[in-house]
Amino acid sequence: MGVGKSTVGRVLAERLGTTFRDTDTDIVETAGKEISEIFIDEGEPHFRELERQAVATAIAGHPGVLALGGGAILDPGTRALLTGLPVVFLEMGVAEAVKRTGLDAPRPLLAVNPRQRWRELMEQRRPLYTEVARAVVTTEGRTPDEVADAVMDALELKKA
Numbered sequence: 324m325g326v327g328k329s330t331v332g333r334v335l336a337e338r339l340g341t342t343f344r345d346t347d348t349d350i351v352e353t354a355g356k357e358i359s360e361i362f363i364d365e366g367e368p369h370f371r372e373l374e375r376q377a378v379a380t381a382i383a384g385h386p387g388v389l390a391l392g393g394g395a396i397l398d399p400g401t402r403a404l405l406t407g408l409p410v411v412f413l414e415m416g417v418a419e420a421v422k423r424t425g426l427d428a429p430r431p432l433l434a435v436n437p438r439q440r441w442r443e444l445m446e447q448r449r450p451l452y453t454e455v456a457r458a459v460v461t462t463e464g465r466t467p468d469e470v471a472d473a474v475m476d477a478l479e480l481k482k483a
Contacts, residue, residue, distance in 0.1 A: 326413040327462050327470060328390040334471040335388045338482050342387035346377040346395065353377065358392075375401060382408075393444070396451040405455040409478050412456035413470065414449075415463045 329345050336343035347358060350373045354361055361370045371394065378395050382404050395401050453459065458477035462470050475482070 326393075326415050327467055328393075328413060330467045331413060331462070331470045331474065332388045332390040334467050335474060338471060338475065339388065339480065340482075342385070343390070344381055344385045344387065345390040346374065346381050347390070347392045349377040349381060350374060350392075371398065374398070379404060393448070396448060396455065402451065402455050408455075408457075410456045410458075411474050411477065412452040412459045413462050413474075414452075414459055415461060 329343075329347075332345065333343045350361070350370070351357060354373060356364070358370065361373065374392055374395050375398050378391055378398075378401050381389050391401075396405075458474070460470060460473045460477055465473070474480075
């Protein structure tokens with residue numbers, strides 16, 4: 324959360340001369356409401372199902388750069404779909420995450436004790452991220468352009 328997936332993804336897509344897609348945006352468009360509202364109205368399990376569907380659809384039909392929501396990796400089927408693809412795990416520390424996401428941002432999973440909850444989520448998710456990632460790139464202290472450079476170097480990609 325707040326690592327810059329969408330921002331860096333757009334920069335990468337532009338550099339590679341391709342399109343960008345964000346599955347969180349797909350979910351909002353499909354559901355007709357914000358993610359925080361889905362969590363409140365229908366609950367996390369419903370959101371995760373929408374997320375599974377959005378990711379599977381995007382992986383199957385989108386040839387460009389794709390940003391996945393931070394929890395998409397929790398689904399074993401999603402991890403299987405990502406196997407062998409040029410996946411990059413963008414990482415940062417808790418202090419930077421809090422600075423970027425803010426304590427009052429509409430992020431349902433960080434509603435109570437955001438610092439502790441963020442740490443818990445990362446402890447749970449980090450092994451899953453690294454399981455499917457071809458590269459791990461830190462975003463701390465870097466601009467989106469610098470992160471995009473690091474991603475391109477890590478994946479040995481050439482600019483369009």
